Amino acid sequence: MRVLFTTIGSPSHGRAQLPLARALAAAGHEVLVATTPSVAPVFERDDVRVTVSMGDFSPNSFITPELAEPASRPGLDDAARQEALRGVLFRVMAGPMATELLSRTLPVAREFRPDLILRDGMDLSACLVAEHLGVPQLPTPSGTSNLVDPAEVLSGLNALRAKEGLPAQEDPLSIVPHGRVDYVPAPFSFAAHLPPSLAYRQSASVDRGSVLPRWIAELPTDRPLVLAALGTALPLIKKMVGEGDGARSPFPVPDAERTLRSMIEAVSRLEECTVVVATSGIPAETGELPPHVHVTDRVPQPLLLESVDLFLTHGGFNSIRESLRTATPMAVLPQFGDQFANAARVQRLGLGQAVTDTAPDGIVDTLRAVLADPAVAARSRQARLAMLALPEVDSAVTDLEKLV
Numbered sequence: 001m002r003v004l005f006t007t008i009g010s011p012s013h014g015r016a017q018l019p020l021a022r023a024l025a026a027a028g029h030e031v032l033v034a035t036t037p038s039v040a041p042v043f044e045r046d047d048v049r050v051t052v053s054m055g056d057f058s059p060n061s062f063i064t065p066e067l068a069e070p071a072s073r074p075g076l077d078d079a080a081r082q083e084a085l086r087g088v089l090f091r092v093m094a095g096p097m098a099t100e101l102l103s104r105t106l107p108v109a110r111e112f113r114p115d116l117i118l119r120d121g122m123d124l125s126a127c128l129v130a131e132h133l134g135v136p137q138l139p140t141p142s143g144t145s146n147l148v149d150p151a152e153v154l155s156g157l158n159a160l161r162a163k164e165g166l167p168a169q170e171d172p173l174s175i176v177p178h179g180r181v182d183y184v185p186a187p188f189s190f191a192a193h194l195p196p197s198l199a200y201r202q203s204a205s206v207d208r209g210s211v212l213p214r215w216i217a218e219l220p221t222d223r224p225l226v227l228a229a230l231g232t233a234l235p236l237i238k239k240m241v242g243e244g245d246g247a248r249s250p251f252p253v254p255d256a257e258r259t260l261r262s263m264i265e266a267v268s269r270l271e272e273c274t275v276v277v278a279t280s281g282i283p284a285e286t287g288e289l290p291p292h293v294h295v296t297d298r299v300p301q302p303l304l305l306e307s308v309d310l311f312l313t314h315g316g317f318n319s320i321r322e323s324l325r326t327a328t329p330m331a332v333l334p335q336f337g338d339q340f341a342n343a344a345r346v347q348r349l350g351l352g353q354a355v356t357d358t359a360p361d362g363i364v365d366t367l368r369a370v371l372a373d374p375a376v377a378a379r380s381r382q383a384r385l386a387m388l389a390l391p392e393v394d395s396a397v398t399d400l401e402k403l404v
Helices: 011-026 063-073 078-094 096-112 125-134 145-147 150-164 234-244 256-268 299-305 317-326 339-349 360-371 374-388 393-402
Strands: 002-006 028-035 049-051 116-119 137-139 227-230 274-278 292-295 312-315 331-332 351-354
Touching: 002 049, 002 096, 011 028, 011 317, 011 393, 028 096, 028 299, 049 145, 063 078, 078 096, 078 145, 078 150, 078 234, 096 125, 096 150, 116 125, 125 137, 125 150, 227 256, 227 299, 256 274, 256 292, 256 360, 299 317, 312 317, 312 360, 317 339, 317 374, 331 339, 331 360, 351 360, 351 374
Parallel strands: 002 028, 002 116, 028 049, 116 137, 227 274, 227 312, 274 292, 312 331, 331 351
Antiparallel strands: none
């Protein structure tokens, strides 16, 4: 069986697909990953082929003033603006971005001749690639899959189908005709509009050979341990802004350094805890930190979460799943995209709280509230048990073989 993965966005999108790609390759199937230069290194140590046919780009580069207008209107409150931004994202995904990605992916797919396509949730072009080739496609776990409303992308995709000589679809769920892959059990699903999925257990650790650094292993254990992390997407946005992409965006771009300063200032007041802050390479002022705060570029997050009492997270879907897998309560400080919906879902599920006051005082108040809430800890343990009741990712191979 030949399997084509499409992967765009931040490296976290690649890490979500990596366990599936490994399992398929280990079972003897031929795997090709079509991705971007930024994500390609995620797959470089595994027995899969990689092509950077996607090129590096950002959805912002496809947003014209006309497309952005609904989210640019004055007087919108935060909730209305986030809703409008989601609508802009859907129009971009189903319109100019899908058109561009289709031109890059279809030639690769025709040469590779896949039997199955496993696509990034942000890549709707792969739906049309699959229709061109007459093969099944499924989205893999991603925040965009959870966020996208099939009804809102149907007309854009049908317009592209017409250009490609493909039949129009009447069912919005035609973007998931064979279902989807997830690493979260149905009662804890973050998908707002998609049907139940092929669900498998979140891998405990994706990076082979990862271990905790010795200095973390020697931290005191007589107080709660807190991890604060920015994730990989925000630094990528910072890099794009530095290269000029931010100037083309009609929307404010999250300020990674300001967010990191607020996080560090907040956890500096959390004297009753030990705190590890992972900056993902964003510059941080660490000259006069209190002794309970330890700042580092990166940590093996899934491993560290196994011993963490509270996770201050940006709310990316990878981090959410890793927290569910390790029963780690969350305080979610969202920055963009699906993270706002993820924060709200975490709170509704009783797994933590969304940070609504983003000043340091507001952040530390939320941290203390989550730490003091036994119901959140109990609900997090319940989520872990539900995750552990799912079949392991390797069993997806048999399910996908049957599908093909």
